[in-house]
Amino acid sequence: MFDRTTWIAIALSIAGLIGWQWYYTNNFLPAKEAEKKDLVSQAPSSNKIPQEEHSVASTPVSESIPEFKARQETFDTSKAEYLFSDNSGGIQTITLFLHLGEKAHSLQLNNLSPMPIGALGEKSGDLVKTLNGFVMNADKAAGKVSFQRNESNGLIIKKNFVLPQTSGSPAEYTVGFDLTFENSGTTDLEVPSYFLSCGGASPVHATDASTYTRFDWFSKGKMTTIDVNWFSSGMIPIVGIETHPARPLYQMKNPDITWTAVTSQYFCTILTAEQKEQHSSVWSSRFEDPLIPKTANSKTIYGIEGGFILEPLHLAPGASITEHYTIFAGPKDFGALEKLGDQQQSVMNFGTFHLVSEFLLWAMNHLKQILGNYAAAIIVLTLLIKLILWPIQNKATSSMKQMQLLSPRMTELRSKYKDNPTKMNEELMKLYKQYGVNPFGGCLPMLVQIPIFFGFYSMLGTAIELRNSHFLWIHDLSQPDTIAHFLNYPINLLPIIMAGTMLWQMSLSPKGGDPAQQRVMYFMPLIFLFFCYNFASALALYWTTQNLFSIGQLYLTRNAPLPQLIEPAPKRKRGFPKGKSKKTKS
Numbered sequence: 001m002f003d004r005t006t007w008i009a010i011a012l013s014i015a016g017l018i019g020w021q022w023y024y025t026n027n028f029l030p031a032k033e034a035e036k037k038d039l040v041s042q043a044p045s046s047n048k049i050p051q052e053e054h055s056v057a058s059t060p061v062s063e064s065i066p067e068f069k070a071r072q073e074t075f076d077t078s079k080a081e082y083l084f085s086d087n088s089g090g091i092q093t094i095t096l097f098l099h100l101g102e103k104a105h106s107l108q109l110n111n112l113s114p115m116p117i118g119a120l121g122e123k124s125g126d127l128v129k130t131l132n133g134f135v136m137n138a139d140k141a142a143g144k145v146s147f148q149r150n151e152s153n154g155l156i157i158k159k160n161f162v163l164p165q166t167s168g169s170p171a172e173y174t175v176g177f178d179l180t181f182e183n184s185g186t187t188d189l190e191v192p193s194y195f196l197s198c199g200g201a202s203p204v205h206a207t208d209a210s211t212y213t214r215f216d217w218f219s220k221g222k223m224t225t226i227d228v229n230w231f232s233s234g235m236i237p238i239v240g241i242e243t244h245p246a247r248p249l250y251q252m253k254n255p256d257i258t259w260t261a262v263t264s265q266y267f268c269t270i271l272t273a274e275q276k277e278q279h280s281s282v283w284s285s286r287f288e289d290p291l292i293p294k295t296a297n298s299k300t301i302y303g304i305e306g307g308f309i310l311e312p313l314h315l316a317p318g319a320s321i322t323e324h325y326t327i328f329a330g331p332k333d334f335g336a337l338e339k340l341g342d343q344q345q346s347v348m349n350f351g352t353f354h355l356v357s358e359f360l361l362w363a364m365n366h367l368k369q370i371l372g373n374y375a376a377a378i379i380v381l382t383l384l385i386k387l388i389l390w391p392i393q394n395k396a397t398s399s400m401k402q403m404q405l406l407s408p409r410m411t412e413l414r415s416k417y418k419d420n421p422t423k424m425n426e427e428l429m430k431l432y433k434q435y436g437v438n439p440f441g442g443c444l445p446m447l448v449q450i451p452i453f454f455g456f457y458s459m460l461g462t463a464i465e466l467r468n469s470h471f472l473w474i475h476d477l478s479q480p481d482t483i484a485h486f487l488n489y490p491i492n493l494l495p496i497i498m499a500g501t502m503l504w505q506m507s508l509s510p511k512g513g514d515p516a517q518q519r520v521m522y523f524m525p526l527i528f529l530f531f532c533y534n535f536a537s538a539l540a541l542y543w544t545t546q547n548l549f550s551i552g553q554l555y556l557t558r559n560a561p562l563p564q565l566i567e568p569a570p571k572r573k574r575g576f577p578k579g580k581s582k583k584t585k586s
Contacts, residue, residue: 073138073145078167080330082175089134089147089159090116090197091175094329099267100468101204109269109329113200113305114287117269117327118159118177121195126248128195128285134159154185155315170339173330177271181313182320191313195283198271199329201262202289202303205479209534212265212461215284215306216347219254223346226250228304231286250284251309257282258342260307266332266464266478268347271307272340274324281309331464334361348462356455361463368465375471378538382545385452390553392448453543457531460538474537481537494540495532499525501547508554 072092075082081095094109094117101107110117114130121128134147134157143163150156162176179196183189203213213228230250234243257279259272273279284306313321328340337345350357360381367377409431417424460466466478474481474494482490502525532540 071136073136073140075138075140075143075145075163077143077164077172079172082163084136084138084145084161085116086134086136086147087132088116088119088130089132089136089149090118091161091199091327091329092116094269096267096330099331099464107204107267109201109267110199112202112287112289112303113197115197115200115305117197117199117271117329118161118179119197120157121197122192123195123249128249128283131194150184153189154183154187155189155191156180156182156184158182170328170333170336173328173336174340175327175329177325177327178322179325180320180322181315183315183317186317188317189315191315193312194310196271196308196310197305198260198307198327199262199269200287200303200305201264201267201269202287203301204264204266206301207479207534208265210302212263213302213304214263214349215250215282215304216261216263216349217252217254217257217282217306218259218261218343218346219257221343223343223349224252224254225349226284228286228302231302248285250306251281253281255280257308259344261344261347262304262306263332263347263349265462266467267330268328268332270328270337270344270347272326272328272342272344273308274326278311278323279308280311283307283309332462333464334358335365348458350458350462351454353451353455353458356451357459360452360455361459361465364459365465373471374466374469374477374538375474375541378477378542379545382542383549386546386549386553389448449546456539456542457535460536460542466536466538469538471541474541477538477541478536480534481540490534492533492537492540494537494544495529498532498540498544498547499529501544501551502528505547505551505554508551 071086073084073086075084079097081097082091083093083095084090085092091110093111096107096109099107115121115128116130120131122131123129131149134149137146137148139145143165145161145163147159148156158178158180160176160178160180164172164174166172181191201213203210210229211227214225215227216223216225218224231247233246235241236243256276257273258276259270260282261268261270262284263269284304286302286304289301289303310323315321328337328344330336332348334345334348337347348354348357363381363384364374364377367380368374371377371380410428413424413427413431417427460478467476469477471477473483480490480492481494483493484491506524528543532543
């Protein structure tokens with residue numbers, strides 16, 4: 001029979017798994033993916049969209065400036081197309097030629113955000129509204145776009161964008177951006193605080209976890225991050241008690257802010273300030289995905305936008321101030337972002353085991369160059385890790401076999417001291433010490449592999465390399481390997497195989513030790529199924545491979561002779577043999 005502790009562990013494991021699957025099913029139904037694809041197919045295929053058609057993603061124009069149909073210009077580079085809009089004075093949409101989104105179309109960044117990249121905004125209540133009225137001057141031959149807005153008080157706001165001219169380097173996704181405030185009048189001017197946008201990010205697929213839609217900012221060597229769920233009202237599950245209402249606007253102050261960024265799972269837009277000492281505030285808000293309408297049985301999918309809050313300025317007549325920025329808008333390529341400097345690779349958000357994640361990413365990319373396939377690279381990398389851990393696994397197996405030999409003695413002690421748990425534990429520890437057995441030796445391989453597992457978990461969830469990589473029935477290693485749906489619930493085959501191999505491995509492993517501990521260990525497959533089920537299939541591929549390797553290792557060692565339980569000889573005390581005495585000088 002299970003004791004109370006075991007039943008509690010079982011109940012918590014099952015409740016956690018059911019809770020997660022309920023949350024996923026209610027927030028990321030596969031049906032929404034089909035809705036989004038249908039709506040995307042109905043949308044205009046060209047980026048050159050008239051302003052009135054794109055108004056669903058535009059901020060209302062200020063009442064002081066008349067509305068007009070914005071002039072738009074597109075600029076192409078070797079890797080991307082940039083759509084500029086003169087009314088709002090920024091980059092409306094960026095199309096990445098080498099990356100695919102829905103229905104195999106080129107992926108677009110910032111296509112759903114209310115504010116273009118580089119736009120200025122003014123706070124209106126709890127909302128940030130775009131400052132419109134800019135006039136564009138485009139020089140396609142030079143790859144330069146400039147904007148200007150003249151105000152009646154003599155203030156001139158200028159923006160200059162310079163498109164990347166390089167190819168084959170991280171800078172090919174980087175746009176230069178200068179923002180100038182100039183006083184053309186004859187009296188002093190007080191320039192108000194403006195909200196500067198680094199653009200917006202939204203999920204590429206409706207099934208992407210919302211925790212990947214994030215706003216990040218970097219100050220004094222540390223990145224701070226929130227995901228789009230920060231804006232939702234807080235709620236205690238089941239009981240339905242609200243802990244805090246929905247929050248419309250995120251604002252934070254900190255000195256020397258270097259950059260702000262909006263990110264989806266595999267893409268990001270980063271706005272970096274050259275004069276970081278001039279920036280001490282950031283902002284962020286969320287917006288609805290207009291391609292997925294609200295219905296009675298589906299929840300709204302949100303994107304996130306944000307940027308810097310510019311400090312108020314004092315300008316004397318004829319004076320001007322220019323701030324210099326760079327805009328990176330492209331894939332989350334760790335190596336490329338690292339070369340850009342300012343620790344922009346932090347947007348990968350690898351977490352606690354970031355060093356492990358970085359090494360695994362480096363190793364996987366090098367193996368892919370040799371093998372030509374990311375699935376093969378993951379399999380070979382897993383085998384190499386298991387070979388390195390082979391001695392530890394063998395030692396653990398030997399320890400488990402020793403525990404198995406001690407099992408009868410342990411059963412006697414448990415029966416003898418069943419009414420005195422303290423005494424029972426003391427006697428068990430004496431028994432372990434007597435024969436030099438480590439009761440936790442069998443857990444060592446699992447403990448060693450936990451950092452590796454979470455390193456893979458973080459790396460495979462954000463590294464761009466796996467997108468659209470195929471393997472057997474898996475169409476994309478960066479997505480779950482869904483083969484069918486049952487009652488709108490995805491059937492992901494590889495995590496199920498993974499859990500099955502874990503059970504197989506456990507059935508082959510020597511039995512011994514605390515029976516309650518053994519029963520709890522049988523819920524490890526459930527826990528790993530919880531982590532991997534709706535995650536990138538590459539993670540389940542890694543864990544399944546290592547399970548199969550461990551099973552092969554167990555088959556190779558299962559017929560080896562059982563270790564002997566030899567009680568260590570007592571240590572001899574320093575001194576002279578019994579019956580002899582030290583000779584004394586006469």
